[in-house]
Every structure is written in C-alpha cells, then in structure tokens.
Amino acid sequence: MAQRKQIRVGTQWMYADEAYRALKEAERVMKQEEQGGHEAGHPPQSWIRRYVFSTDHKWIGIQYGFTALCFLLFGFSLMLLMRLQLGWPGHAFSLMKVLGEGRAPGGVLLPEAYNQLGAMHGTIMVFLAIVPLAVGAFGNYVVPLQIGAPDMAFPKLNMTSYWCYFVGGVIMLASFAVPGGTANSGWTSYAPLSIIATEGQTWWLFGMVFLITSSLLGSVNFIVTIIQLRAKGLTFMRLPFFVWAQLVTSFLLLLAFPPLEAAAVLQLMDRLAHTSFFMPSGLVVSGQVLAIAGGGNPLLWQHLFWFLAHPEVYVLILPGMGIVAEVIANNTRKPLWGYRSMVGSVVFIGFMSFVVWAHHMFLTGMGTLISAFFQTTTMIISIPSVIILSALFLSLWGASIRFTTPMLFALAFLPMFGIGGLTGLPLGLATADLHLHDTMYVIGHFHYVVAPGTIFAMFAGIYYWFPKVTGRKLNDFWGKVHFWGSLIFINGVFFPMFYQGLAGVSRRLYDGGIQYAHAKAAVEATNPFMSVSALCLLAMQVPFILNFFYNVIAAMLGKRTAEPNLWHATTLEWAATTSPPLAHGNFAVLPVVQRGPYEYNTPEYTEADFLPQHVVLAEAPPTPSGGLLPATAVAQREM
C-alpha cells in the first residue's frame, strides 16, 4: 500500500493504477456504445432496480402517474356512492352493500359512513390523486427533459419520495378496515371533532405524515433540479411556462406543508398523549365534561391547516395552468401572449397564496378586522390569476388553431377555470360568505377549479405527452368522444351545485330531511339529475381507459408508431431527444439552448413553422437592410 501515487482526474483524486483501470473500462464502454447502441455498455440492472426501486426520473414519473390515476378512479367511485344516496335519500342500493353492513345496512348509507366517504374522497383526490399526478408524474417526467437535464438532481431522493407517497396511500386505504372506519371529520379534520373521532383519524394523521414527507423531499428535488440543472443557455426567461409553474408549486409545497406537519404532530399528541392543544376547557362530549387539562384553541388547528391548504389550492391549479400553456402555444403555432407577465403573475400568486388562508374562516368569529385583511388579500390574489387566464385567451387571437384532443381539453380548461375563479369571488367577500359558507355553492366553486379545471388540464397533458412516454399516439376519435362526453356531464354534475348552494343546501348532509324544507324545490329538481350525470361521467371515462391501456400494451409490444416530434413542438423534451427518451441520461448530447421556448412562425426562420430551442441557425453576415437571414438550420446533433 506504501508507494501508490495519486493523481487528479477531472474533479477527484484517484490512485494512478486505479485511474488507469478506470480509463480502460471507459474505453471498453465507449467502444461498445459505438457498436451496439446506447444502452449496451451498461451492465444489466436487476428487474427490481429498474422497475420497482428505480432512480430514473422517467420511470418514477410513470410510477407516480399510474398510482395517482388509480387513486383518482378510487376517489371518484367514493363520490359516486355519495352521489347515489344524495340523489335518492333513503333508497336501498345493492351496490352500496360493497361498503359492508357496518356502513350501509341493507344498502342504505348511514350518515356516519357518508362522512367517511366525504372525508376520504377529499383526502384521496387532493393528496393522493391530483398533486401526485400534477407534480409527481408530469413534473418528474417532463421537467428534467424540458430543461435539458440528464435526470433529477437527487435521483435516490426522488425514489424515496415516491415510496413515501406509496406508503402514505397504503395507510389511508388500510384505514377503511380499522374499527369505526376511516377518518370522518372531513378532509379538513377540524378539531375538536377530529380529536374525539374514531381510530381512523390516527391512521389519517400517520398517512399525512408520510405524504408530507414525500412532497417535502420532492419539492427540494424539483427546486434544485430547476435551478442547478438547466441546460447551457437556458436562462430563467427562456424556461417553458410549465417549468415556471412547477418551480412555484414546489416552493409552495416546501414552505406550506411543514405547518401542517406541525399541526399533525400536535393533533397526534392530542389524540394519543391526551394533551389539549386544540381542546378548549370544559368541553362537553355526550353530556360529560372531558377529563383533560383544557386551555387549547380549536381555531389554532384551522389556522395551521389553512396555512397549508390555501397554498395547496394553488399547488392543484398551477401545474394545470402550466400544461395548458404548453398545449396552447403548441396548437396555436404562436408564441404565448405575454409570457413575461404570466411568469410575473405565477410568482406573485406564489407569494400571495401565503397571506390569504383565513378567508376560509370568516364564520369562526375571528374578528372583522382580520376578516377585512384577508378579504383584501383574497381580492388581490385574483388579479394575477386573471392575468394568466387572459394571456392564454389572448394567445388564441388570430391563430389557426389545431383542434387536437389535448388542445380541446386545454381550451375547455379556460372557461371552466374561469367559472371556478369567478364563483370564488363571492366566497372571498366576508359578507357574501356568511350566506354561502358550508353550502353546496362552495363545493361547486371548488370543483369547477379542480375537476373541469385541473383534471381537464391533466387529461390535456396525458394526451399531449403520451406519445413522448410510449412512442404511440392515443386514438384521436375516442379522445374526442372522451372529451365531449366529459365536458357535458361534468357540467351536469357541478353546475346545479351553485343553484343548490344559493338555496341554502348544506354540503355536509345527504338527507337534510326537515332541514331542507326551505330548499325542497332545489334539492328535488336537481339531485337526481346530478347523480345521473355523475354516472354518465363515469361511463365517459371508459373510452379513455380502453384507449389508454390499448396503446400502453401496444407500445410495450414494441409497436411504436408515432414520430419523435409529432406535435412539431419547440421545447427540449420533444425537439432534442427521442420518443421515448433514452433510458440513460435522456439526451445523447446535452442540448445548448439558443432561444425562448415558443418560437413558432418566427420571421427569421421560414423553413418550418417552428424553431426548436436548441437548433443553431447558421451564422449569417450582417445585412445592412436588416432583411431576412438565410434560413439554413443546422440541428445540434441528429438523434
């Protein structure tokens, strides 16, 4: 060991003999790559490392996407059971018997079981379906490709993040089997109800701790990846809008989730160690004063919860806006209108979303001064959202639009999110909220933002990037059937909710009985219609599911028919790599970015209607007249 000489190789010190051996190995690998394709040089990875505990961002994105889509369907089916009973109160359904005798004796849903379904529908849709789909799946798969990175900055952390999410999801599902059923205090878990609730609530809290850990690891990874691994020449103002949306989303996840983690710890202490963080003195439960120290504050939970959950609403919508912006720019064949103001708006939304949380709490008696403050901030935050929406609308101006399936979903997003946003204004005004709080109106508003808003954007993303992931295009005809059917029936489900809410129908009861006397007409006229619409909405997902799996299986059998850049897009994920991208490192050569993300129909370049971000135009002698440059495009490297 005595006389080994050390030399510096690149960034590290190595023993000379060891460096020599590494050099030999590198030569061997390079030779193999030249002869037999890119992957041939790597020793075969085990099946588990490749498909289960993979560290490749693309495969993790697929894992996230598949898991999240399953949860989306599961959360949707919980809603269907609720809708069935809502439409026909007291009626026995044989389908309801899947919930078991404890929850639905004789096929009629018990009120407490309805609460369980409501709480779990919210939790599953928000934390297990949409955020993992929007951030985990699309973010993971697309962001590194769009910024020209070989992978995420921390691949192992990325894998850990997925598995934390998976464990959290399993805990949530397992809680259906514990005595007393799942959590039943709403997805908001308001104290003190949640603290005296059955065991399922503890499971919910443990599940949330895993989900929070997952998104914490994920958000650190995304921010570092976007800031550090941008390709050469990819300045912040050249980032695709989708990447900006993901960056702001990650900051929201990073900074808003920890207070919920703190709140979850405090609630666990209240439930398990019998502390009184959220328990007031002298609380009477079932006619008996609880034997606790008291002195706690139930409002503290609401503050901590909404400090997370309002930014969370923007976590749900911003990635959707990002996808819609990509699809619209690509299908209008024009640069986005007002890219810079959109970027400014999305950053401003990020900041403002931390100071609007108490507009969920106007009815708690926290004081008119505080209400006035949060009402003002809420009105202010609506401005940047309107700027983004207006910029997207104006992008359509004068374009010869390609009505592809992703574009249809993106176009529908605009008015649907518009309805969701506008109906939110009365809720943000403390006076109007007195009447509307806790009614079906709130459900209608929120679902317009998230269902035909975000979920339509997710569908746009699936139809848009499916060829990138699999090398096959989803069938256009069935895509359009899926789109039109979903658009019609989703409005059938949610639009009557505004009417019901204005009539004063509570969101918490499926059968208000005598309490609904004041709104009898509204309930009877609309509830069965909405429930039938919900069933039809399910039916309209069948073409999508079949279309999806048919093409996934065909792609797995090697029938990859789509051309690499079939949408003629400019961003790096389409232009600088193959479809599907290289399994190892994404790009054969890391691209060098020359220009902004949406150079469609630019006057400098006339050979095609799109000019990819990384393509180098041949240097032309300066022309005194400033006329057209000779348009000889030289691709950086043929893939």
Add this chain to the structure above:
Amino acid sequence: MEAHAHGAAHELEIPYNVHPRPDTGLYNAKLGIWLFLASEVMLFGALFSSLILLRTAAPTWPRGWTFLNVPLATVNTFVLIASSVTVVLAWANLRLGNLKWGRLFIAGTLLCALIFLVNKGFEYHHEFEMHRYPRTSNFMATYFTMTGLHGLHVLGGVVVFLYFLFPGAKMWKTDRARYTNRIEVAGLYWHFVDLVWIFLFPTLYLL
C-alpha cells in the same frame, strides 16, 4: 476499488453534484440543504407560533425556571454550541486534506450530541418522577412536544454523523471533494438544530 470503477460506468453523472455551478455559486446538495432548512424553519415556526398563541390566550402560564432544571439546560446549550464548533473544525480539516483530524472532530460532535441526549433523558426522567406529563398542562404539552421534536432532530444528526464517521468515510478514498461536501451539508443541518435549541432554551426555560 474494482467496484467503484465498475459503478462509475453505469451510475449517472449528475452535473454540479460536487463542484458549484458558476452562475449560482452552489453545488446541488448545498442548495438542497438550504431549502430543506427553510422548510424546517416553517415547521418550528408553526410550533413557536402555536406556543405564542396558546400562551397569550391562557389566563395563567407556568414559569419554566421555577421547576425546570435550568443549570442542566445551560450546560446542554454550551454542549451544543461546542458541537457546532467541532463540526466546522471537522469540515475545515477535511478541506485541508486531513482525514484523521476531520474524523476526530466528527467524533467530538457525536460525543456532544450524545451528552445532550443523555442530559435531556435525565430531565425527562425527572419530570415523569414529579408526575408532570404532556397531558398535565399546555405548558408541559408544548415542552415535551417541542423538545421531543428537537431531540429527534439531534438523534437524526447522530445517525448521520455515525454514518459519515464509519461506513461513509470510505468515500474519502474515491471522492474527497464529495465527502468534504457531505460533512459541510451535515454541518449546516447541525447548526440549524443548535439554533432551534438556542430559541427553545429561553422560550421554555427562562421566560
């Protein structure tokens, strides 16, 4: 050594993993740990805010110094500050290429962390003997929750430093710069854990 050369062939090279990116001036893990610490600030910030809210709303609030062990907590404060110094010395020695002293100072940091935890254990034991539990009052509830969560962070640091002291130190032979960076990043985390205690000590024991 064979394993490393073999591993390097198929493990992906992530840019700026070891050396800073020129325009940001940071390597990946350093930016990552700062972001993580930002989220930790929000976590403890929420707990401190809760404490303030509960305390200002309470008609009476126990004074920590009347029954908590202030001298022991003072010793613990200095033990943690000393550990912050040792972890910087560990990093500085590794930067100078001195693995032996680097590891000695990592061991010193570990020792301080363990002393802190043992002292904390004595304090908890005393509270339980006096029949003061989390459920006793909101003061005790905050005391146990916040010092408990902080203690878990110290324990996390112990695990990390144990790893870098023994199995993780192998990296010194293959990638010195990266190993040194790891100690720097762990050190940043460790300073934060100290800082939390610097806030916890007056809030719970002295005010």
